[in-house]
Amino acid sequence: NAGVTQTPKFRVLKTGQSMTLLCAQDMNHEYMYWYRQDPGMGLRLIHYSVGEGTTAKGEVPDGYNVSRLKKQNFLLGLESAAPSQTSVYFCASKGGAGEWRVFGPGTRLTVT
């Protein structure tokens, strides 16, 4: 039981490049989330999904897209990376109502 995993762990992009971050969970959780963490800003929700095939915008969705084609995977895409997207990205998942979120180990992204 791996819990929540994220790929890759680190990535450096140049401005304008694109990439996809993969989040995978093996707990059969319905809910999945993408957060970004910046110094002094806490964790801010980018997008989330309440089930396979669904996505919704969070607090800071601009510049990102997501897809949830399979229940166990939640993809976060950056179509044209900007330096403002330099951050640590955390994926999380949650089971049914009332359960807490389980976080992945994070992806450190630097955009130069």
Added chain:
Amino acid sequence: GENVEQHPSTLSVQEGDSAVIKCTYSDSASNYFPWYKQELGKRPQLIIDIRSNVGEKKDQRIAVTLNKTAKHFSLHITETQPEDSAVYFCAASEGYSTLTFGKGTMLLVSP
């Protein structure tokens, strides 16, 4: 939407002292209040949570209190140890989809 304010941003205590971190929230509909601990370079991990139908919850050296009328909740750590040093985040949720986090408190426990 929900807004969560957390204080202080940094807190330094001596080993064995108590530490208190306070949070306020804006949405009276919020009913779930978790606390996460994040060690340097690690992922956030849930340490305790409380629901709006409960005023206080304890787990060994950690306790959380909730005042719904005043819309604030607090984390209390007693007999602090160096391994308690970390960043602590409070959060509030009005439902099961989204969770709004405070900006975090860096707790430093000196031996």
